[in-house]
Amino acid sequence: MNVRSITRSVSMLAVIGLLPAAFAASVTSQQLEMEKEGVQLIRQVEEVARDVRYNAGRLNSFTGGMQISKWTHVHHLDQIKSLVNEGLRPALTRLTEIQPQLPDWKQQSIDKMLESAKTLAADANSAILAKNDAGTTPPAMNAEYKGLVTRIYEHAEALVKTSDAAGTYAAARLKAAEAGVKVPHK
Numbered sequence: 001m002n003v004r005s006i007t008r009s010v011s012m013l014a015v016i017g018l019l020p021a022a023f024a025a026s027v028t029s030q031q032l033e034m035e036k037e038g039v040q041l042i043r044q045v046e047e048v049a050r051d052v053r054y055n056a057g058r059l060n061s062f063t064g065g066m067q068i069s070k071w072t073h074v075h076h077l078d079q080i081k082s083l084v085n086e087g088l089r090p091a092l093t094r095l096t097e098i099q100p101q102l103p104d105w106k107q108q109s110i111d112k113m114l115e116s117a118k119t120l121a122a123d124a125n126s127a128i129l130a131k132n133d134a135g136t137t138p139p140a141m142n143a144e145y146k147g148l149v150t151r152i153y154e155h156a157e158a159l160v161k162t163s164d165a166a167g168t169y170a171a172a173r174l175k176a177a178e179a180g181v182k183v184p185h186k
Contacts, residue, residue, distance in 0.1 A: 032177060034101050039170045041091045045113055046163035048087035052120065053156035055079045060153055063139050063146040070131075073139050077128050080152065084121045092117055103173075109166035113159060120155035123148050 055076045062068040062076075095110050102110070127148035134142045 031101070032174070034098055035103075035170065035174050035177070038095065038098060038102050038106055039167060039174055041095045042109070042113075042163050042167040042170060044091040045088060045095070045117075046160060046167055048083050048091070049116075049156050049159035049163060051087070052080050052083050053153060053160055055083070056149060056153035056156050059149045063149055066138055066140050068139070070139070073131060077124070077131060080124050081128065084117070084124060088117050088121070106166065106170060109162060112162045113166070116155050116159040116162060120152055120159065123151045123155060127152060 059073060059076045062072060092110075092114055096114065099107050099110050127145060130142065130145040130148055131139065134145060139145050
């Protein structure tokens with residue numbers, strides 16, 4: 001190898017080494033930080049939705065039996081209420097705040113998560129009221145309550161699926177951007 005070919009090889013390596021930086025420059029560091037925060041919040045929504053789904057699933061299994069205490073129903077409803085108020089609400093509020101700064105696909109996912117969370121919260125509230133209004137009627141004999149518990153489970157399941165898909169996709173895009181692969185912000 002002569003000096004000229006060595007110089008050309010070194011120049012090529014320098015250009016190749018700069019390519020990832022050039023691609024990464026298309027996504028600003030602020031956008032990258034917003035994406036990271038978005039991924040964390042979506043994962044939080046998914047985790048809380050899984051916990052809500054667990055509690056709703058337990059309630060679903062209890063609505064068929066007469067031996068399950070009212071306290072058990074109240075306990076799981078309180079768990080769901082707490083998860084919605086202390087877990088979902090803060091994460092979704094922050095996602096809503098940063099939503100305009102996120103890519104379009106993520107904005108659409110956030111809209112779907114918000115829709116599921118709102119209907120989940122409304123049904124949880126209705127289930128609590130139906131449970132209280134039923135007085136001494138056992139939950140197994142309260143068709144309205146049983147239907148609401150089933151819907152809570154379905155909304156939680158939808159929220160898990162949406163947040164899981166969005167989180168997985170967002171994490172992959174973030175990983176690609178951090179590796180220097182050009183990732184469009186749209």
